[in-house]
Amino acid sequence: MNSSATKKKKPQTSLKNKSILLGVSGGVAAYKAIELCRRLRDEEASVSVVMTDASKNFVTPLSLEVASMHKVFSSLYEEPMAHITLPQQAELMVIAPATANIIGKFANGIADDLLSTCFLSFSGKTVIAPSMNWRMYENRIFRQNLEKLTSLGVIQVGPGQGSLACGEEGPGRMAEIPDIIDAVRTAFSKRDLEHEKIVVTAGPTREYLDPVRFISNRSSGKMGFAIAKAARNRGADVTLISGPTSLAAPAGMRFIQVETALEMAEAVEKEVRSGASALIMAAAVADFSPSEKSGTKIEKAGELLIRLRQTPDIISSVAAGKGKPFIIGFAAETGARVERAREKMKKKKMDMVVFNDVTEAGAGFDLDTNRVTIIDKKGETGLELMSKDSVAEAILDRFSEIKA
Ligand code: CTP
Numbered sequence: 001m002n003s004s005a006t007k008k009k010k011p012q013t014s015l016k017n018k019s020i021l022l023g024v025s026g027g028v029a030a031y032k033a034i035e036l037c038r039r040l041r042d043e044e045a046s047v048s049v050v051m052t053d054a055s056k057n058f059v060t061p062l063s064l065e066v067a068s069m070h071k072v073f074s075s076l077y078e079e080p081m082a083h084i085t086l087p088q089q090a091e092l093m094v095i096a097p098a099t100a101n102i103i104g105k106f107a108n109g110i111a112d113d114l115l116s117t118c119f120l121s122f123s124g125k126t127v128i129a130p131s132m133n134w135r136m137y138e139n140r141i142f143r144q145n146l147e148k149l150t151s152l153g154v155i156q157v158g159p160g161q162g163s164l165a166c167g168e169e170g171p172g173r174m175a176e177i178p179d180i181i182d183a184v185r186t187a188f189s190k191r192d193l194e195h196e197k198i199v200v201t202a203g204p205t206r207e208y209l210d211p212v213r214f215i216s217n218r219s220s221g222k223m224g225f226a227i228a229k230a231a232r233n234r235g236a237d238v239t240l241i242s243g244p245t246s247l248a249a250p251a252g253m254r255f256i257q258v259e260t261a262l263e264m265a266e267a268v269e270k271e272v273r274s275g276a277s278a279l280i281m282a283a284a285v286a287d288f289s290p291s292e293k294s295g296t297k298i299e300k301a302g303e304l305l306i307r308l309r310q311t312p313d314i315i316s317s318v319a320a321g322k323g324k325p326f327i328i329g330f331a332a333e334t335g336a337r338v339e340r341a342r343e344k345m346k347k348k349k350m351d352m353v354v355f356n357d358v359t360e361a362g363a364g365f366d367l368d369t370n371r372v373t374i375i376d377k378k379g380e381t382g383l384e385l386m387s388k389d390s391v392a393e394a395i396l397d398r399f400s401e402i403k404a
Helices: 028-042 061-068 082-089 100-107 114-121 134-138 140-151 177-188 222-233 261-273 314-320 338-347 388-403
Strands: 019-024 046-051 092-098 125-130 160-163 169-173 197-202 237-242 254-257 278-281 288-290 308-310 326-333 352-357 372-376 379-383
Touching (some): 019 082, 019 114, 028 092, 028 177, 046 061, 046 114, 082 114, 092 100, 092 114, 092 177, 100 114, 100 125, 100 140, 125 177, 134 140, 134 169, 177 388, 197 222, 197 261, 222 278, 222 388, 261 278, 261 314, 278 314, 314 326, 326 338, 326 388, 338 352, 338 372, 352 388, 372 388, 379 388
Parallel strands (some): 019 092, 092 125, 197 237, 197 278, 278 326, 326 352
Antiparallel strands (some): 160 169, 288 308, 352 372, 372 379
């Protein structure tokens, strides 16, 4: 660990000689599979490609054959044993882009083409990079299919938010190639958190003035959800306690929804006291709450004075209690105030604090990326701007290193 705040990439799992089966399904992003294939080969991985018939409308088998330097397969019948031999030779399957259709087939055990049949006969890990219109991505049937796959251990990367091929904006854009490569690396990394019981908090809290109005903040919950999912994928027993967000309940963990800082404090206390080894406080807990909550809607009266009272500090009370878990807190500051984050760590008796400057480009609220500095008792590491999924992995990497 370096003791200065120089920008540093996290240590990477090598993909050298790894055997990857790349599935390409029929979305507009299929052309990006060529670039993905190339980047995987740059990492010295061996890549075989299976295409669905629909994907050939967007990219030619020849392009992927050149990019992978291997024969490309797509017919179930041309080489009758390919659906068995290809998965047997692969250590990891990566589906990019993964359309709503192929995700639906995977989730329901449908095997009516070479790619879906390969998935069914494959026993290793699979990474999927969903890509579709935002309406399809938000469809409840699709979400159930996706949740089913992730709860069974399929690793999801993306989608990102942004302009879609149809000209609309929204979630559904295939994850960027570096993020997919990162997910591939993670898939090859070990399950190092198998004996950890981790409580993660996420999102904002709401502090009510009356039955319809509340004070809150801009937290989207993305960072906390990314940490909870990454910890689950690395084998931890995870409880996610979240304030109100628009994110779907992640599968494969206990999910507790709360609204106020007080409710969050109570839920954290209960979960931690039942034997957690770590508490990761990614939630943007409101620091103040109205001293009085009106039982009825407050009426207009020219001027309104609201008296606020400090909320209980969750980290401090957990740190002061018996059987203190390893505590990781966040310090979202306006400006490069790493010192302030370090002071917070000491004051609240945290073991690690993740600092970010919310005014920096790419590191603010409701984004899919963040640039953080991880500070612990031994030093600090400044990371590059990266996806929140990668930030989550980096935080857990450091936690795992310290615990080892
Ligand atoms: N936190 C907490 N309980 C609170 C408020 C915050 O446990 N009532 C946690 C947050 O989840 C975060 C860490 O404390 O992990 C730091 O939060 P932050 O609001 O930045 O720190 P404060 O000490 O409240 O300082 P300030 O608001 O003055 O910056």
